[in-house]
Amino acid sequence: MLKFLNCFWLWFHFLNLRLGIGIGGRMARPKKAAYSFACKDIGMDCGFTATANTEEELMAKIREHARTAHNMQNIDDATMAKIKAAIKKA
Ligand SMILES: [Zn+2]
Secondary structure (H helix, E strand, C coil), rough: CCCHHHHHHHHHHHHHHHHHHHHHHHCCCCCCCCCEEEEHHCCCCCCCEEECCCHHHHHHHEEEEHHHHHHCCCCCCCHHHHHHCCCCCC
């Protein structure tokens, strides 16, 4: 019985430790997306918005959207400049 209680105590502490690390980790690296983009911000009549944790990830989503929704196989330099200006950093 004592052995079982000891075991439970250890397990409880382990859980607490894990929880503590979890909370600390979340505070250090927020889950909230850091970059966002709205298609209407570059003058498009379009309700598309995208969010991502990195600019690269966001650009990938925008490229995909431009290709599938706006039939842009390549984003030209002028549009790219508009997109970069429209990207919001949280
Ligand atoms: Zn769009």
